Amino acid sequence: MGYSLSMGRLGTHLLRLYLLIAALGLGMSAVALLGAGATPVNSDASVPIPTxxxxxxxxxxxxxxxxxxxxxxxxxxxxxxxxxxxxxxSPYCGVRIYTSPDLTTWTPTGFAFDASTSAWQRWCGGSGWPEPGGCFEPRVVAIDGGFTMWLDVPRLNRIAVLHGESPTGPFVFRAWSSVAGGWSEGVYYDAVGEGDLWLAVANHHMDISLQSRNGSYTIKSGSLGQPGIEGPGLFRNGPEWVMTVSYGACGYCFGTQMAYFTSRDPLVSWQFGGVVRSDACGGQPNGVVTLNGQTYEWLDIWNGHQQESQTAAPILLSPLAFNPDGTLQPLSCGY
Structure with a gap:
């Protein structure tokens, strides 16, 4: 009896994972690669967290x-x-990986994949308008010992899905995601629910669509009186879903407004929470990261011109905090 129950649970996990992978465009081959019972690795209490x-x-x-x-x-x-x-x-350089024991000292460990191949250069190499090129916003989720990366490919308005056996790769292209859009994206593993993986994706109209295996919902930027919204960062605050955005779409802008939306049912409706900070600490909002239970807004402090080299542009991680009424507090810039 115990053996039969165990097999039933395993079958349920496998079915859930298959449906999830099919919905997000990973394909059947990824089922064997990722395994059942997806478990994200986003926090580690042994790592010190600065305040x-x-x-x-x-x-x-x-x-x-x-x-x-x-x-x-x-x-x-x-x-x-x-x-x-x-x-x-100009050539596409790829996705670089760094490691650190303390968020202060960083060591380069190489590139996630070989970006010099003809395919990656065709998809991502820099070019003149109206297709300026580039591939951006690598998002990584660890699942059962493997690692999946999503990467924007704006030229194709698609998202590439890659897989690696370790956090430093190498990551290998597996499929194109079935989620529409490829201008910016956020990925969130919902451990509170049934282990669903969510994608929030900006399309070429700069609307943002949210999708899980259970359906999708689109926030129209035009309804907000904005030329576009991008850089979505998706997370939970208790029972409420929160999505931060760059409020106004603009390549390599700095001092962009940061705003947010909230929802109790992300496939039914979202409410605009307002602008959190009008200058985003001098940077551009670009999603969220969660470290040991604390969620931070990732802000790229660009060099000031979209055609300049951004090699040395710094990053600011601003901790997100909420007021007693559930509204998001202004960003802390740390200066």
Whole structure:
């Protein structure tokens, strides 16, 4: 009897994972790669967490993601060191990975994949308008010993899905996500629910669509009187869902407004919470990361011109906090 019950639970987990993977475009081959019973690795109590805003500089990785795994921080981000410039004929550099024991000292560990191949250069290489090129916002989720990366490919208005066996890769292209859009995206693993994986994706109209295996919902930027919203960061605050955004879409802008939305049922409706900070600490909001239970807004402090090299642009992680009435407090810039 105990054996039959165990097999029933395993079958349920496998079915849930298959439906989730099919909905997000990973394909059947990824079922064997990822396994059943998805478990995210986003926090590690053994890693020290600084208090207040976190400033990261001196690394060539931007608009990316940050994870804590087995006592080490792993930072993933778009590289500019090979000469990539948005809107200018130039090579695509790829996704660079750094590690740190303390969020202060960073060590480069290489690239997530070989971006020099003809396919990646065709998809992501810099070029003139109206297709300025680039691939951005690598988001990583750890699932049962493996690691899945989602990467924006704006030229194709699609999201590439890659898989690696370790947090430093190498990551191998597996499929195109079935989620529409590819201008910016946030990925969230909902451990509170049934282990669903959620994607919040900005399309070429700069609307944001949220999707899980159970359905989708789109927030229209036009209804807000905005030319566009992007850089979604999705997380939970108790029973409430929260999504932060760059309030106004603009390549490599700095001092962009940061706003947020809330929802009790993300597939039914979202409420606009307002602008949290009008200058986003001099940066551009680009999603959220969660470190040991604390959620931070990732802000890229760009160099000031979209066609300049962004190799040395610093990163600011601003801790997000809520007032007693559930509204989001203004960003802490740490200066």
């Amino acid at each position: 207040g805003a976190i400033h990261i500089s001196g690394i060539d990785a931007h608009d990316g993601d940050l994870k804590q795994i087995n006592g080490t921080y792993y930072l993933y981000g778009t590289s500019y060191g090979c000469g990539f410039q948005w809107g200018v004929p």
